[in-house]
Structure formats: structure tokens, C-alpha cells
Amino acid sequence: MRVEMQVRGGKLIPPPGFRWAQGLRTVEVSVPDDALVAAAPSDEVVYEPADPFLREAWAMLGPHYVHEPSEKSDQELLEETLLEKYGKVR
Amino acid sequence: MNIVLDVNVVLDLLLRREPAAIEKARLFDRLRVGGARLWVAASALPTLEYVHAAETKALVQRGRLRFDGDPREFSRRQLAKFLSGVQVASSLGAHSKEIPPDHRDWEDALISLAAADLPGETVLWTEDGSFRPVVDIPIFDFQGLGTWLDRRQTQPEPVPFVDLVSQQMAVRSSLERRVSRVLKHGQYIMGPEVRELEQKLSAYVGVKHGIGCSSGTDALLLPLLASGIGPGDAVFTTPFTFIATAEVISLLGATPVFVDIDPFTYNIDPKQLDKAIRAVKSGDPTLHPLPTGNRELGTGNAGLRPAAVIAVDLYGLTADYDALQGVCTEHGLALFEDAAQSFGAEYKGKKACAFGDAAATSFFPAKPLGCYGDGGMVFTDRDDLAEICRSLLVHGKGTDKYDNVRIGLNARLDTLQAAVVLAKFEAFPEEVEKRQEVARAYSEALAAHPSLRPPHVPEGYKSGWAQYTVRIGNGQRAAWETAFKQAGVPSVVYYPKPLHLQTAFVPLGYRPGDFPESERASTEVLSLPFGPYLQGDSGKRVVAAVGAS
Numbered sequence: 001m002r003v004e005m006q007v008r009g010g011k012l013i014p015p016p017g018f019r020w021a022q023g024l025r026t027v028e029v030s031v032p033d034d035a036l037v038a039a040a041p042s043d044e045v046v047y048e049p050a051d052p053f054l055r056e057a058w059a060m061l062g063p064h065y066v067h068e069p070s071e072k073s074d075q076e077l078l079e080e081t082l083l084e085k086y087g088k089v090r
Numbered sequence: 091m092n093i094v095l096d097v098n099v100v101l102d103l104l105l106r107r108e109p110a111a112i113e114k115a116r117l118f119d120r121l122r123v124g125g126a127r128l129w130v131a132a133s134a135l136p137t138l139e140y141v142h143a144a145e146t147k148a149l150v151q152r153g154r155l156r157f158d159g160d161p162r163e164f165s166r167r168q169l170a171k172f173l174s175g176v177q178v179a180s181s182l183g184a185h186s187k188e189i190p191p192d193h194r195d196w197e198d199a200l201i202s203l204a205a206a207d208l209p210g211e212t213v214l215w216t217e218d219g220s221f222r223p224v225v226d227i228p229i230f231d232f233q234g235l236g237t238w239l240d241r242r243q244t245q246p247e248p249v250p251f252v253d254l255v256s257q258q259m260a261v262r263s264s265l266e267r268r269v270s271r272v273l274k275h276g277q278y279i280m281g282p283e284v285r286e287l288e289q290k291l292s293a294y295v296g297v298k299h300g301i302g303c304s305s306g307t308d309a310l311l312l313p314l315l316a317s318g319i320g321p322g323d324a325v326f327t328t329p330f331t332f333i334a335t336a337e338v339i340s341l342l343g344a345t346p347v348f349v350d351i352d353p354f355t356y357n358i359d360p361k362q363l364d365k366a367i368r369a370v371k372s373g374d375p376t377l378h379p380l381p382t383g384n385r386e387l388g389t390g391n392a393g394l395r396p397a398a399v400i401a402v403d404l405y406g407l408t409a410d411y412d413a414l415q416g417v418c419t420e421h422g423l424a425l426f427e428d429a430a431q432s433f434g435a436e437y438k439g440k441k442a443c444a445f446g447d448a449a450a451t452s453f454f455p456a457k458p459l460g461c462y463g464d465g466g467m468v469f470t471d472r473d474d475l476a477e478i479c480r481s482l483l484v485h486g487k488g489t490d491k492y493d494n495v496r497i498g499l500n501a502r503l504d505t506l507q508a509a510v511v512l513a514k515f516e517a518f519p520e521e522v523e524k525r526q527e528v529a530r531a532y533s534e535a536l537a538a539h540p541s542l543r544p545p546h547v548p549e550g551y552k553s554g555w556a557q558y559t560v561r562i563g564n565g566q567r568a569a570w571e572t573a574f575k576q577a578g579v580p581s582v583v584y585y586p587k588p589l590h591l592q593t594a595f596v597p598l599g600y601r602p603g604d605f606p607e608s609e610r611a612s613t614e615v616l617s618l619p620f621g622p623y624l625q626g627d628s629g630k631r632v633v634a635a636v637g638a639s
Contacts, residue, residue: 016110047112050119053175057104057168058115061155067106068154070145074098077144078137085140 091247092259093121093235094129094179094205096216097138097197104172105145114232120239127259128176129208133200135178142169177259179204180266189224199224210255211247213238249619249631251580252456256623257521261513268509281505287512291467294515295443299476301468302503303483306430306452309466311338312501313448314398316478317424319344323397324370326423328358329588329600330608331402335428336589345381345394346598348590350605354546356404356559356615359607360413367396367421382599398424403432403442405584405617406458406554407547411437411445418446426450430466433459434522435554442554443469448479453511458525458554459518461507524622525555528629532558532618535633541566542636557584558620567616574618577635582617 049055070077101107102114121128130138143165149155150164157164185203193199202223205212213228214221215235223229230238258265272281284302292300303309319325321343327335329348336346349366352359362378369377373393399418401409409427418425425446429435432442433451443449451457453465468479478496481487486498533544543561547553562570567583574581588608590600602609619632 016113047115049115051122051175053172054103054115054118057171058106060164060168060171061106065106065155067108067111068149068152069108070148072148074101074141077141077148081140081144 091124091126092129092205092208092210092212093126094131094201094208094212094214095176096201096214096218096221097134097141098217099215099232100130100138100172101142101145102217104142104168105149110232117232117236120236124239127256129179129205130173130176131179131181131201131204133181133197133204137197139165139169177262179208182207193222193224195222198222202227209258246578246631249579249624251582251619253619253621253623254455254460257514257517257621260623261517264516265510265513268513269506272505272509278505280502281508283505283508283512284503287503287508287515288467290512290515292469295441295449295469297444297449297469298471298473299469301470301476301479301483302508303466303468303479304501304503305464306450306454306457306466307334307338308483308499308501309430309450309452309468310334310400310426310428311341311499312468312479312482313426313450313470313475314338314342314344314400315482315499316475317398317447319397322393322395324394325398325400326358326363326366326396327400327428328402328404328608329590329605330356330585330611331404331428331589332430332585333589333592333594334430335400335402336595339400340595344397346589346595347381347394348379348588348600348605348608350607351404351611352410353607353611355407355410355548356611357407357409358399358401358414360410360417363399363414364417364420367417367423370394370396371421379600379604396421396423398426399446400426400428401446402428402430403435403554405545405559406432406435406556407545407551408432408435408437408442408445415446429469430454431457431556432554433457434518434525436552438550443467444471447472448475453507458521458556459511459514461510461514463504463507465503465507465511467503521622522554525620526552528620528622528624529553529555529558531629531633532620532636535636536560539636542570555620557617559584559615559617561611561614562616563614567614570616574635577631579632579635580619583612583615584617586612588612 049058099114102111103118143162146155146165147161150157150161181200181204185200188203189196189199198221202214202225205214206225206227213230213235214223215230215232217231221229228238268283272278272283275281288300288302292298301312303312319342323344324347325339325344326347326349327339328351330351339346347366347370349358349363351357365378369375369380399414401411401414403409415425427443427445427449429443429449430452435442437445443451448468448470451467451469453459453461453467455462470476481496482498483501484491484498485500486494486496488495536542536544541562541564545553545559571581588605589595590598590604591602624632
């Protein structure tokens with residue numbers, strides 16, 4: 001079965017909704033940044049939101065922005081921030 | 091439809107987080123284009139701020155995001171940009187009492203409670219599969235929300251006749267702020283909001299005085315009372331209106347003398363008015379139908395003194411005030427404008443509520459500028475009338491409310507209602523223009539149906555479009571009402587029985603046939619759903635219903 005992998009944030013990921021056999025949900029393949037120059041931005045990445053506020057928010061990210069997933073979850077980021085904010089207040 | 095966005099959804103959208111970043115943006119666009127109201131809960135803002143800033147910082151540090159300066163500054167700017175395009179749903183102190191003691195996520199609980207308090211259909215969009223609401227509210231991820239929207243297109247919501255929910259949503263933050271201020275200062279009677287509203291609306295209309303009062307009916311009554319209208323006075327008005335217009339005349343012991351309408355504008359016909367005044371002066375009912383007299387109501391045409399005219403701006407279109415003022419001046423009558431439906435309308439460059447000796451408008455919720463209860467306002471350039479009206483609405487007060495110099499009323503405008511109108515007034519000028527657009531779309535759709543006559547707006551007039559009322563002749567109105575109903579489009583007849591045929595006015599002695607244009611109009615008019623927010627799907631459905639019938 002042929003599956004077109006997508007380039008996102010320096011990683012190759014399967015398209016949304018794709019299910020792997022044996023319980024695998026995603027396969028990520030790390031590639032060097034240089035290898036992505038030709039692939040990104042894809043057609044989808046240049047999608048321009050119709051909503052003017054989201055469009056402007058995206059424009060602030062710059063033309064070469066590609067999101068790279070954080071190594072931490074939202075909860076971990078929140079915990080770290082809260083610790084930084086309140087941890088020293090005793 | 092309200093869509094409340096969870097923190098993770100906003101982060102996904104703003105930072106184009108995977109998976110499915112583009113699909114989510116497309117869904118967001120679809121919601122926006124479809125007219126959905128997009129919200130973020132106030133209780134979620136701190137988390138949004140913290141996580142967005144932390145992730146932005148990491149992206150800048152890794153060189154993924156280029157920004158010269160503190161990443162937190164970028165985060166603040168991008169968030170502010172996004173939040174300026176969505177609404178923020180409030181949290182109430184009472185929400186904390188609704189969270190069960192063993193609930194494990196207060197933020198989710200508060201988001202769900204804020205969402206549940208929004209009026210109208212509300213759903214929550216989150217990519218968090220373990221989101222924990224404390225109220226029963228539909229929750230979807232982006233795929234589920236897309237499917238739900240698809241299904242909803244085949245089972246659309248009923249079209250509201252007057253969409254007060256969308257209007258409330260448009261002014262919600264201002265509404266909350268203003269009502270909260272009243273709760274803080276506690277001046278519930280004649281608080282500062284009443285004076286502020288009087289000043290703002292009188293300036294908008296272009297007259298010296300605006301006097302807030304407790305209803306549109308009291309706004310009609312006060313200037314009549316202040317003018318000394320009473321038994322023996324003939325007050326001329328249209329029979330094709332809501333009863334309040336003529337009711338106030340009878341309440342004062344004066345006699346309503348009905349005058350037929352122009353069949354195109356539905357407003358009092360100045361030529362017929364002239365005839366009616368001459369008929370009363372001469373006591374000759376062959377010139378114009380007159381009340382035959384009734385001692386019970388203190389009425390009768392013998393010896394009646396023509397005193398005043400109340401013109402009504404029906405459906406939002408002003409009466410022909412140049413002609414009416416000419417007739418009133420010639421005969422020495424006072425002229426009052428019943429502008430209950432026409433606030434925001436214009437006649438030859440002058441705003442409604444600026445005509446005659448005084449004008450009355452209503453803040454009934456469904457009116458173009460409504461409150462959330464009853465309220466009204468008297469407008470006048472006459473200092474003497476304004477002074478007496480201000481006295482009358484507080485029990486005929488003199489120097490203070492315990493110095494009573496005349497018999498008056500308890501007719502003050504509530505401070506809370508004034509606060510509501512002030513919030514709505516911020517959006518009002520834009521709403522007046524939106525009403526013009528919706529009316530244009532309706533009239534274009536009606537062009538293909540010669541059996542439906544669209545409202546007539548003469549040159550030099552700008553309707554306030556309280557109603558969009560079509561005329562359906564040849565006994566076809568009932569069939570059209572049925573067709574609209576089957577298409578899920580409500581319609582209403584304003585007004586099914588002219589006042590001269592109402593039971594309450596039977597003692598005046600009028601008979602069927604006295605006012606043929608009013609009687610014919612009452613059998614042929616039909617008002618369609620209308621309002622400044624009747625755009626998007628609802629507006630298209632009404633237009634489609636007209637086209638398909």
C-alpha cells in the first residue's frame with residue numbers, strides 16, 4: 001500500500017486518519033534539516049487562513065516557520081512555567 | 091452557534107501544531123464563514139498565556155521561530171492578535187460552587203461552565219481526549235466537529251423571527267461590563283446610566299431632550315399628559331398600529347379619531363387627516379368617518395376639539411412629516427411621533443424621533459434598539475414639555491419627589507435597562523446599516539415573485555426596518571404563511587385587526603368599511619424574520635423559502 005508521507009517540523013509523518021496495523025498509530029522518521037529544504041513548504045503549509053485574525057497570527061510566524069513539536073507536553077510546559085512563577089515564592 | 095475553543099486548540103491553531111494543523115485551520119475558517127461565534131473561556135487565559143509563551147520560547151531557542159527580542163513579547167502579540175478576533179466567555183464566582191469536590195481538573199470544569207452559560211447552541215472544541223466537563227455539553231475534536239457540522243447542515247436550526255441571541259453575543263462583553271457597573275454602584279433608580287443614555291440618544295437623534303421612561307407606552311402617554319390632552323379633545327391617529335398608540339388617548343379621557351393609511355407606506359395619510367380634522371371641526375361625519383360618541387369612554391364627536399395628531403412610523407418607516415406638520419400647523423394641532431418601531435430611521439436627512447412636538451420610542455426587546463424588559467424614551471426640543479415630562483415620570487415631582495406639584499406616574503427607566511441599551515447602542519449604527527443590507531437581499535429575492543409586494547421606501551426615506559413586511563393580495567396570504575412554515579421560516583401578521591374594529595374601541599361606534607386601506611392591509615400584510623444578524627444560513631433560508639414557494 002502506498003502512503004504519501006508528509007513533512008512536518010523536520011519529521012516525516014503519515015497523513016491524518018491513517019492507521020497502522022498492529023496498534024501502531026504513527027511512524028516518525030527523523031531526517032537532517034538539509035533534506036527538508038526541497039520538501040518544505042508543501043502546498044498545505046502555504047495555506048492562507050480566510051480568517052483575518054488567524055491569517056495575521058500566522059504571518060507573524062514568518063514564511064519559513066515550520067512547527068517543531070516540543071519535547072514536552074502542554075502540561076509539562078505549564079508545570080514548569082508555574083514553578084518558575086511561584087516556586088520561589090515561599 | 092457558539093464554539094468554545096479549548097487551550098490546546100488555540101495553541102494548535104496559532105503555532106500550526108501537528109497533527110492536522112492545516113485541517114484545523116480549515117475547520118476554523120469553516121466555522122467563521124458559517125457565522126459561528128468563536129469563544130475562549132476567561133478561565134483558560136492564564137494557561138494559554140503560560141503554555142504559549144513557554145512553547146514560543148522553545149521554538150525561538152531552537153531556531154524554528156525567528157524573533158529579535160524576548161519570545162514572551164512575540165507570544166503576547168500573537169495571542170492578542172488572535173484574541174481580538176474571538177470572544178471571551180466569562181466565569182462567574184458561582185461556577186466554583188458547581189464543581190464537585192472530587193473533580194480533578196478545575197480548569198476544564200470552569201471552561202465547560204462558562205460554555206454552558208452562553209445562550210444558544212454551544213459546543214466545545216478540544217483535542218484533549220480526557221477533557222473533564224462538569225456539565226452536559228457537546229464536546230468534539232476537529233474530526234468530530236467537522237462531522238457534526240456536516241450533519242447539522244442537513245438539519246438546520248429553526249430561523250428565529252427576531253434573533254436576539256446573536257445580538258446579545260455581539261455586545262456581550264460590553265453588556266456584562268455595564269450591568270456589572272450598575273451592580274457595583276447600586277443606583278438602581280435613576281442611576282448615571284439613565285442620564286448617559288438620554289444624552290447619547292438625544293445627540294444621535296439631534297434633539298435637545300431625551301427623557302427615559304418605563305415603556306414605549308409611557309413614552310407616548312407622557313407628552314400627551316404634559317400637553318394637557320384630556321376629555322373633549324380629539325386626537326387623530328391611524329387604526330393600523332398596535333393598540334398602545336390609541337390606548338393612551340383613551341386613558342386620558344380624550345377621543346381617538348382614526349384616519350386611514352396610505353396603502354404603500356402604511357402610515358397615516360395626510361390628505362385623509364386634513365379631511366378628518368375638518369369633519370371634527372364641523373361635526374360632519376359625511377366628510378370623514380367619526381366616532382359616533384360614547385359617554386362611557388367620555389367620547390363623542392359633538393363638541394370635540396381637534397387637539398393633536400399621533401403619527402406612527404410603522405414597520406420602521408417614518409410618516410410623511412413635512413405634509414403632516416403642514417396640516418397640523420394649518421389647524422393649530424400638536425403633532426406627536428410614535429417612533430416605537432423607527433429608531434434609527436431617517437426622513438429627508440433627519441433622524442426619526444426628531445419630528446413634531448415630541449416623539450416616543452420603545453426599548454421593547456424586539457425593537458431596533460431594545461432592552462431586556464420594558465423601557466422607552468421621549469424626545470423633544472421643547473423645554474416646557476421636557477420639564478413637565480420629567481416631573482410626571484416621578485409622581486409629578488416639583489423640587490424633589492416629596493414636593494408633588496401635579497398628578498403623575500411612576501414611569502422611570504430602570505438603571506439596569508439603561509445599561510443594557512447603552513451596551514446595545516454601541517453596535518446600533520452598524521446594525522442600522524446591516525438592516526439595509528438584509529432588506530436589499532430580501533427585496534431582490536422578491537423581485538421574482540410579483541404576488542409578493544416588497545415594502546415601499548419612498549425617495550428621501552431610510553427605514554429603520556423594525557419589520558420587513560410584504561403585501562400578498564388575492565387571498566393568497568394564508569397559502570404563503572403555510573409555505574413559509576413548511577420551510578421552517580416563521581412569519582407574523584402585524585396587525586390582523588385594525589384598532590377601529592377592536593373590541594376595546596367598539597364603544598367609539600366605528601364600523602367595518604370606515605377605513606378600507608387599513609382593513610385591506612390587515613388581511614394582506616405578512617412580516618418575515620428580520621434583523622441585522624439575519625445573515626449567513628438563516629438569511630439564505632428565508633430567501634430560499636421565498637424563491638421555492
